[in-house]
Amino acid sequence: MATVEHPQKTAWWNNAHNRALLFQILLAIGVSVFFAFIANNTIHNLEQRGISTGFAFLKQKAGFGILQHLIPYTENDTYGRTFIVGLLNTILVSVLGIICATIIGFIVGVARLSSNWLVSKLAGIYIETFRNLPLLLQIFFWYFAVLQALPSPRNSLHIGEKFFLNIRGVYLPNPIFEQGFGWVEGAFILAVLATIILKRWASKRQEQTGEQFPVLWTATGLILILPTIAYFATGGPISWEYPVLKGFNFQGGITIIPELAALLIALSVYTASLIAEIVRSGILSVSHGQTEAAEALGLRPGKTLRLVIIPQAMRVIIPQMTSQYLNLVKNSSLATAIGYPDLVAVFAGTTLNQTGQAIEVIAMTMAVYLTISLIISYFMNWYNARSQLRER
Amino acid sequence: MLVHTPHPNLPPPSTSVGVIGWARKNLFSTPFNSALTLCALYIVVRFLPPVINWAFLDANWAGSTRDACTDGGACWVFVKVRLTQFMFGFYPADQYWRVILAFGLLGVLIAWLLLEKTPKKSWVAAFTILIYPIIAFILFYGGLGLPVVETNRWGGLMLTLILATIGMFFALPFGIILAMGRRSTMPIPRALSVVFIELWRGVPLITVLFMSSVMLPLFMPEDLRIDKLVRALIGISLFQSAYMAEVIRGGLQALPKGQSEAADALGLSYWQAMFLIILPQALKTVIPGIVNTFIELFKDTTLVLIIGLMDLLSIVQSAFSDPKWLGFSVEGYVFAGLVYWIFCFSMSRYSQHLEKKLHTGHKR
Numbered sequence: 122m123a124t125v126e127h128p129q130k131t132a133w134w135n136n137a138h139n140r141a142l143l144f145q146i147l148l149a150i151g152v153s154v155f156f157a158f159i160a161n162n163t164i165h166n167l168e169q170r171g172i173s174t175g176f177a178f179l180k181q182k183a184g185f186g187i188l189q190h191l192i193p194y195t196e197n198d199t200y201g202r203t204f205i206v207g208l209l210n211t212i213l214v215s216v217l218g219i220i221c222a223t224i225i226g227f228i229v230g231v232a233r234l235s236s237n238w239l240v241s242k243l244a245g246i247y248i249e250t251f252r253n254l255p256l257l258l259q260i261f262f263w264y265f266a267v268l269q270a271l272p273s274p275r276n277s278l279h280i281g282e283k284f285f286l287n288i289r290g291v292y293l294p295n296p297i298f299e300q301g302f303g304w305v306e307g308a309f310i311l312a313v314l315a316t317i318i319l320k321r322w323a324s325k326r327q328e329q330t331g332e333q334f335p336v337l338w339t340a341t342g343l344i345l346i347l348p349t350i351a352y353f354a355t356g357g358p359i360s361w362e363y364p365v366l367k368g369f370n371f372q373g374g375i376t377i378i379p380e381l382a383a384l385l386i387a388l389s390v391y392t393a394s395l396i397a398e399i400v401r402s403g404i405l406s407v408s409h410g411q412t413e414a415a416e417a418l419g420l421r422p423g424k425t426l427r428l429v430i431i432p433q434a435m436r437v438i439i440p441q442m443t444s445q446y447l448n449l450v451k452n453s454s455l456a457t458a459i460g461y462p463d464l465v466a467v468f469a470g471t472t473l474n475q476t477g478q479a480i481e482v483i484a485m486t487m488a489v490y491l492t493i494s495l496i497i498s499y500f501m502n503w504y505n506a507r508s509q510l511r512e513r
Numbered sequence: 514m515l516v517h518t519p520h521p522n523l524p525p526p527s528t529s530v531g532v533i534g535w536a537r538k539n540l541f542s543t544p545f546n547s548a549l550t551l552c553a554l555y556i557v558v559r560f561l562p563p564v565i566n567w568a569f570l571d572a573n574w575a576g577s578t579r580d581a582c583t584d585g586g587a588c589w590v591f592v593k594v595r596l597t598q599f600m601f602g603f604y605p606a607d608q609y610w611r612v613i614l615a616f617g618l619l620g621v622l623i624a625w626l627l628l629e630k631t632p633k634k635s636w637v638a639a640f641t642i643l644i645y646p647i648i649a650f651i652l653f654y655g656g657l658g659l660p661v662v663e664t665n666r667w668g669g670l671m672l673t674l675i676l677a678t679i680g681m682f683f684a685l686p687f688g689i690i691l692a693m694g695r696r697s698t699m700p701i702p703r704a705l706s707v708v709f710i711e712l713w714r715g716v717p718l719i720t721v722l723f724m725s726s727v728m729l730p731l732f733m734p735e736d737l738r739i740d741k742l743v744r745a746l747i748g749i750s751l752f753q754s755a756y757m758a759e760v761i762r763g764g765l766q767a768l769p770k771g772q773s774e775a776a777d778a779l780g781l782s783y784w785q786a787m788f789l790i791i792l793p794q795a796l797k798t799v800i801p802g803i804v805n806t807f808i809e810l811f812k813d814t815t816l817v818l819i820i821g822l823m824d825l826l827s828i829v830q831s832a833f834s835d836p837k838w839l840g841f842s843v844e845g846y847v848f849a850g851l852v853y854w855i856f857c858f859s860m861s862r863y864s865q866h867l868e869k870k871l872h873t874g875h876k877r
Contacts, residue, residue, distance in 0.1 A: 145701040152705065159732045166731045237546045238539035239553045253857035254850050255812040258826055262846045265833070269842075451717035458819055469723055479727045487716045487724075494715035 163480070178476045179204070185471055187462045189378055200472050207467035208489060214384055214463065215450045221389035222449060223442075226396025233401050244397065251394035257455055259391055264383035264459045274370050283363055291377040292364035301355035308351035309344070316340040380461035384453065392449045396442060403438035404430065443501040447494055454490075464489060568847075579838060591841040592848045595832050599848070602668015602823050611659065612671050615652040619645065619678070627863075646682070664742040668823030670852060672742075676749060676814040676824065681807055683750035688757025689796075693787065695758065696765050706758070713755035718816050721748045726820045745817050753810050760802040764795035798871065804864035808857050815853075825849055 133139050167174060179201035186196055191209040194202060232244035251259070269288065272278065277287040285292040316336075323334040352358070364374030407430050415425040457466035464486060473482040528534060541547040571586025574593070582588035592599070601609055622641045625631050653675070655661035667675065694706030713721065725748030729739060768791060776786035796803075818827035829845040832838060 141699050145699050148705070149701055162734055163731050166735055169735060235549070236539070236542065237549050237553075239557075240549050243553055243556070249858065250854070253808075253854045253861065255815040255826065255853055257815040257818065258846060258850055258853065261826070261830065262843075262850070266842045266846055454717040454719045455816070457719065465717070465719055465723075469720060473723075473727070479731065483720060483724050483728060487720050490717055490720065491712065491715040495711075 207464035218388040222392035225393035230397035230400025260387040294361040301358035312347040403434040603666040680749040684753035687754035691758035692761035764799035
């Protein structure tokens, strides 16, 4: 048996494993000392200023009004409720912004790739203008320069005495659902269910026989026609409440406050310019060989786009798009600069100033955004894993 | 003998060359395209002339009070009168040369580093990183015989540039360390880096600025007063380094594993391998990403307005409330927008140029 020559034993401090351990212990100690230092200072400073810690302030009476609230709110409600009101306002502007930005962004992104020179150049100008300007400047521009220059309520811009636009905001008719509207909703749900079943049946049939079924058109027809029939069968169970000028302002209808309008326009326009670039680069990222292969197989241009290009482009587009959505949610916090009552303006602004509970309030605000981010990035990772290229 | 003499070639049909041919091909190729072109033309004709009229033809350029603005167009007099304030904030007028000198020097240094084929790049880089910050601090703040200018008098474009440059200056090394930590095999540095990066990337910059302006004084010993500008800079640097870390991590991940294995085989230590083999290659591939992050940072500096610093946007915004110049907000925003736009657009063009230069694959 050959004897194994043991290498000369290295000193323990030259052992890579020991070094890593030592370094990690030192790092852990350093970080702990740093946090202990901060915690110690904070406790001392809070005692000096006579600020009590804890979340008891959430149950106290707030005593200030909020410009826009989606749930009932009065000055007599608690600070805890201001948190909910602010959070709902943030979610409202984020959801509306994401929808608008996606629609505008897709249109502009496709227009940028158009073979039409003029359209492509206009889209290019749009993209280069808006993505190179700070968002805050755009919000200020829409709020102070455009919306503040609108006429007074008496001289409102209007479309047929139903839609009004003035310095106080946008006024829209408010739909009132009367008895029997449940039938329309029921018809809509029925149509959606039918579409799902149809889709399953169609793909099964295609796998077995190779015959295709025009699911898209049938589904569109179903979803449009069934509720319409229900609407007329029940005698049109929607009536509209129109805004009316009373005294100095409008009463009734749905009001969009100018702060929301300015923030929404700025967020959508800015994010759309970034989404347009993502859409463009996504479509360009699909190699030209794919189009040629699809043509060689005899697919028509429309089908090439729908079955070959878009599914592959989506793989590039979706992750970047998700991070733009995340940015939009985070950017909606700029609302505080023009006074739209979002989470940061209401809770980290007014509530913080009134209670002085800086640590709790900022921690809660950050936790909300962090939670939203983590949920969205979890969803994104899930989608990414599902839609990734499966190489054989 | 019968000789075949071919007819001279006919010119191409007039509808397929020249302006008409170009228009047919690019504007009116299909009925749908023609309709689109007409819509786009309508938009251009409807909006372009009024804008040109407002901004140039009917605009007022001469004069020094609002009475000079009589032509109905833009009142650039407002911007002209306020220009030094928009650029330097409330910096003393007789000290402007210090700011100009500091930025001029920085411009020369950066151009030296970015241009190709300039000699002694490494010495210039060392000077920029080690000595220039000291010179800039003395020029901006004072000392060595120069009168001290407190930071609350700094403002305008100067402050915007200072915030962006210093933010970048700290974010880059922090970002490299964090990216290395996230790629490390040791659990504690990796966990700390992941938590740090995800925490700052998950929250809006505004809450970070609120935190640094409201909570930082609570975190520090009682007698330590931190300047408002420094507090904002700490917030911006922490926030930015998280984003920078993710960009650099992309570069580290894109590097083939063979590089670090080769370094190991040569017997290089971790730090040698990092600084001699891995980072130079990884950083080079992510320069466009770093420039894009810098553009984002440049646009994000406007948020310091909310914690009361007087950057370019903030000072333009406050100029509207001057009773002598009420109602010129559009001119102010257009001017501020133009300044931001020129900076961001030229940087994004530079980053695209780099991307093209670094792209060595096959392109169609």
